[in-house]
Amino acid sequence: MLKKFLDSFFFYSFIRDPVAVGSFLILAILFITGFGAPVVAPHNPYDTTTIDIMDSELPPFWISGSDERFLLGTDSQGRDMLSTMLYGMRVSILIGLGAVALQALLGITIGLIAGYKGGRFEAFLMRIADVQLSFSTYMVAIFFGALFQAAFGMGLYEDFAIPMLIAIIGFAEWPQYARTVRASVLGEKKKEYVEAARVIGLPSTRIMWREILPNTLTPVLVISTVQVANAIMSEAALSFIGLGMPITRPSLGSLINVGFDYIFSGSWWITLFPGIVLVILILSINLLGDWLRDFLNPKLYKG
Amino acid sequence: MFAFITRRVLQAVIVMLIISLLGFAIKQSVGDPVREITGISVSAEERERLREELGLNDPFLIQWIRFLGKAVHGDLGNSFYFKRPAFDVILSKAPATLELVIATAILVILFSVPIGIYAAVHPNAWPARFFMGVSIVGVSIPVFLTAILLIYIFSVTLGWLPSFGRGELVEIFPGWQSGFFTIDGLAHLVMPSAALTSIMLPLFIRLIRAEMKEALETEYVKFARAKGIHPSRVLLLHAFKNTLLPVITVGGVQLGILIAFTILTETVFQWKGMGSMFIESIERADTSLTVAYMVFVGFIFVVVNTVVDIIYGFVNPMVRVAGGK
Numbered sequence: 001m002l003k004k005f006l007d008s009f010f011f012y013s014f015i016r017d018p019v020a021v022g023s024f025l026i027l028a029i030l031f032i033t034g035f036g037a038p039v040v041a042p043h044n045p046y047d048t049t050t051i052d053i054m055d056s057e058l059p060p061f062w063i064s065g066s067d068e069r070f071l072l073g074t075d076s077q078g079r080d081m082l083s084t085m086l087y088g089m090r091v092s093i094l095i096g097l098g099a100v101a102l103q104a105l106l107g108i109t110i111g112l113i114a115g116y117k118g119g120r121f122e123a124f125l126m127r128i129a130d131v132q133l134s135f136s137t138y139m140v141a142i143f144f145g146a147l148f149q150a151a152f153g154m155g156l157y158e159d160f161a162i163p164m165l166i167a168i169i170g171f172a173e174w175p176q177y178a179r180t181v182r183a184s185v186l187g188e189k190k191k192e193y194v195e196a197a198r199v200i201g202l203p204s205t206r207i208m209w210r211e212i213l214p215n216t217l218t219p220v221l222v223i224s225t226v227q228v229a230n231a232i233m234s235e236a237a238l239s240f241i242g243l244g245m246p247i248t249r250p251s252l253g254s255l256i257n258v259g260f261d262y263i264f265s266g267s268w269w270i271t272l273f274p275g276i277v278l279v280i281l282i283l284s285i286n287l288l289g290d291w292l293r294d295f296l297n298p299k300l301y302k303g
Numbered sequence: 304m305f306a307f308i309t310r311r312v313l314q315a316v317i318v319m320l321i322i323s324l325l326g327f328a329i330k331q332s333v334g335d336p337v338r339e340i341t342g343i344s345v346s347a348e349e350r351e352r353l354r355e356e357l358g359l360n361d362p363f364l365i366q367w368i369r370f371l372g373k374a375v376h377g378d379l380g381n382s383f384y385f386k387r388p389a390f391d392v393i394l395s396k397a398p399a400t401l402e403l404v405i406a407t408a409i410l411v412i413l414f415s416v417p418i419g420i421y422a423a424v425h426p427n428a429w430p431a432r433f434f435m436g437v438s439i440v441g442v443s444i445p446v447f448l449t450a451i452l453l454i455y456i457f458s459v460t461l462g463w464l465p466s467f468g469r470g471e472l473v474e475i476f477p478g479w480q481s482g483f484f485t486i487d488g489l490a491h492l493v494m495p496s497a498a499l500t501s502i503m504l505p506l507f508i509r510l511i512r513a514e515m516k517e518a519l520e521t522e523y524v525k526f527a528r529a530k531g532i533h534p535s536r537v538l539l540l541h542a543f544k545n546t547l548l549p550v551i552t553v554g555g556v557q558l559g560i561l562i563a564f565t566i567l568t569e570t571v572f573q574w575k576g577m578g579s580m581f582i583e584s585i586e587r588a589d590t591s592l593t594v595a596y597m598v599f600v601g602f603i604f605v606v607v608n609t610v611v612d613i614i615y616g617f618v619n620p621m622v623r624v625a626g627g628k
Contacts, residue, residue, distance in 0.1 A: 131318055134608055136559030142566060143597055146581075150329050150590050233445055237563075240447050241570050241582050260451055260571070264466075268455055275448045283443040290439075 013295055020291035023284035030281055034089040041083035046249065060269050075255070075270045076262055084250065085274055089281065091251040095165050096232035100224060102170030103231075107177020108213070108220065114178065115185030116208050126182065129175035141172040141234045145243035158246040165244055169234045173227060180223055184216040218296050225289030229282045236278055252278045307616050315609040320371075322601040326594035327370050330380070331363070379595035384587050389595035393577060398479045399469060400565060400576035406496035407561075411503050419511025420543060423519060426512075435512075438505035446564045450498040450571040457494060465491050467573040495572045502564050503557070510553055514546035521545075548618055555611035558604055 005011055014020055033040050060073040060081070072081040110129075114122040132140060145168050149157045157164055188194065189212060197207045232252075238244040239253030247258050252274045259271030361369075373379070379389045422431040458466035470491035472480040482488025518524060519542055527537045566578035573579060577596065584592035 127314070131314070134556055134559060135604065136557075136563055138563035139559045142563055146585050146593055146597070147325065147329050149585060150588070150593060151332055154588075229443075236445055237447070237567060240445075241567065242586060256448065256451070263451065263455055263459060266459070268459070271451055272455070275451065279444050279448065282445075283440065286439070286443055 010295070014291075017291055019287055023287040023291075026280060026284045027288060030089060030277075030284070031093065033086055034093050037083070037086040037090050041080075041086045043080040043083040045079045045084040045087050059267075060273075072273055073267075073269045075259065076267075081269060081273055084255065085252070085277055088250045088252045088255050088274060089277060091162070091245060091249065092232050092235055092253070092278070092281070095162060095169070095235045095251065096228050098162070098166035099169035099173070099231040099235070100227045102166055103174040103227065104177050104220070104224065106170065106174040107179075108181050110174070111178035111181030112185055112208050112213060112216075115182040116189055116204065116212065122182075125178070129178050132172075133175045133179075137169075137172045137176075137230065138234060138237060141168055141238060142241070142243065144168045144172060145238050149243060161245050161249070165235055165238065168238070169231050172234065173230065176223055176227060177220065180219045181216055184219055185212055188212050188215050222289070222293045222296055225285055225292055229285040229289065232278070232285075233282060252281075304616070308613055311609050311612050311616075315605045318605050319602060323371055323374060323598055324367065326597050327367050330370075330590055330594050331366070374598060379598060380591045382584070382589055382592040382595070384584070384589045384592065389592045390599070392580070392592060393596060393599050396575065396577045396580045398481065399574060400569070400578060402482060402492070403495055403499065403565065403568070403574060403576060404561065406492050407499040407503060410496060410500040411507055414500075415504055415507035415511055416543075419508045420515055420538060422508065422512040423515035424538065426516070434508065438508055441501055441505040444501070445567075446498055446502040447567045447571050449501045450494070450568055453494045453498055454571070464494055466494070469575060495568050495574055498571070499561075499564055499568045503561065506557060506560070507550070507554065510550055511546065514549050515542060518542040518546050548615075552611050552615045555607060558607055562600060562604065 014024075038044070072085075074080055075084060110125055114125045145165075148164055148168060152160075152164075194207060194211060197211050202211075235244060235251060236253030236256070239251050240257045242257065245251040245254045247254055250258070255274035256271050256278070259267070259269075259274065262270050377390050379393075381387065382389045382392050385392050418434050421428075422434055425431050454466045457464040465487075468491060469480075469482045469488060471485040471487035472482050473484045473488075475481045475484070482492055521542075524537060524542050527541045528534070532541075562578075565576070566581060568574065569576045569578035570582050577600070581593065581596045583589075584596065
């Protein structure tokens with residue numbers, strides 16, 4: 001199995017592309033340290049008993065006045081920056097993946113049904129998708145964030161911040177999937193194997209999910225990587241304007257937000273370190289996604 | 304054509320109805336207007352009478368229609384915090400946002416047109432590759448991070464530029480405080496507009512490059528070249544002129560992205576525009592103002608999009624046919 005993978009064209013072209021390998025390695029390190037945060041991180045930022053306010057705003061190790069316990073310095077509450085960032089990255093990635101899973105579920109279901117059944121229902125759903133896309137996902141996400149917070153109140157919103165954010169971002173971005181899936185379903189459903197499946201009397205749900213869907217997964221895979229990066233960006237933006245994760249369980253976006261207040265007193269590391277991590281995370285996902293798109297769809301490459 | 308316009312306008316109306324319904328539902332579910340008016344020292348019967356008088360006991364649908372009727376006349380309710388009509392509050396903040404957007408638009412046009420044309424004409428030259436690479440990085444950096452970086456470099460470290468607010472303002476029209484005419488106001492404008500430009504510019508460079516490439520492949524450009532017309536004249540008058548329309552229409556659709564990024568930029572720079580007002584209204588639980596902003600921005604957005612679509616429909620008949628299926 002492994003040998004087959006190593007011999008495949010996929011692996012061959014991957015290993016020949018230094019940008020793809022580099023971004024994959026960086027991404028792997030970020031994911032492992034992020035999800036392994038409880039093991040890897042030197043401190044636990046959620047454990048308030050270990051935090052001492054006297055340790056607040058200590059600089060990273062290369063600046064005088066630093067403390068060797070805190071490699072990258074501390075934030076305004078005396079939390080270790082490195083540990084807080086690892087935990088924050090875990091929250092960001094979790095929300096990103098969760099939101100993409102939700103939008104894929106919504107978008108694929110709607111796109112599949114709309115593309116296969118057609119008719120008024122399809123026209124209606126695709127109109128909604130068009131209108132929502134024209135508003136841009138950021139605007140929809142910010143508006144839904146505001147609506148959710150107004151409807152549930154600040155306390156409840158912060159208690160359930162992760163599922164709320166997954167729901168908001170997932171709902172804001174489903175049209176991307178719906179459109180992609182529908183477009184390829186429209187192409188697939190005229191092909192002979194679908195006709196054959198229909199002739200032998202398979203029920204239409206089976207044709208949709210078992211026959212057509214597997215053949216539409218390539219474009220879905222291509223947009224998925226970019227969508228994860230978008231979802232992480234949206235989460236950071238929402239957290240930055242105070243509609244996201246509370247500071248007690250920060251994500252990268254809320255860390256940047258809190259740290260921003262201290263930039264004027266010279267403590268730049270509180271806001272810039274999470275910012276750098278966020279950019280590296282998004283950039284490596286995007287570059288990997290670019291490579292994947294070029295690999296799966298060579299025709300696009302020249303355009 | 305008539306059918307196309309009707310369909311687009313009808314769609315716009317439906318979108319506005321949905322936005323207002325969402326906004327109104329939120330307004331209903333939070334806060335009790337009677338308590339805001341009366342305070343605590345009013346008897347239960349008195350409250351009930353007031354409820355009846357204000358029509359708060361009517362069915363949801365009737366109240367919504369009443370809300371719509373008022374909204375059409377520009378009455379979007381009162382802001383709890385400012386104790387003023389929400390619509391007036393929004394209008395008083397509009398000039399600040401508009402100036403930021405105008406400054407950004409000027410910067411975007413100034414840079415995206417030459418870079419986009421250059422990248423289309425010489426796609427493999429190293430400056431073109433460099434610009435495209437930078438634009439990928441630019442898209443990956445969230446606008447608030449660019450803004451923070453600018454503040455750290457130019458305000459905190461170098462101390463060249465002011466980091467928040469709008470600076471010294473001059474009143475050019477009643478109600479329009481402009482920062483365009485003072486040195487201080489312009490200095491305050493530099494970083495916010497630069498941050499906003501950094502995120503909008505890559506979008507437009509890519510758009511112009513793609514459209515321009517397509518135009519350069521057409522027969523009329525080849526013919527103009529064969530005729531011996533000066534190359535720069537072919538580029539600007541023949542090819543670029545024909546890319547303008549798609550660029551403007553697709554650019555118009557970017558309005559939603561622009562609005563979202565304006566909110567973020569204004570928050571960082573404490574720019575007293577509509578975006579930061581919106582975020583503050585959420586923080587203050589000023590639901591009335593939050594909803595009013597959404598309805599207002601939704602309205603502008605829907606109008607712009609519909610007009611852009613209709614103009615595009617006039618020029619490009621294919622859109623009409625495609626929309627007609």
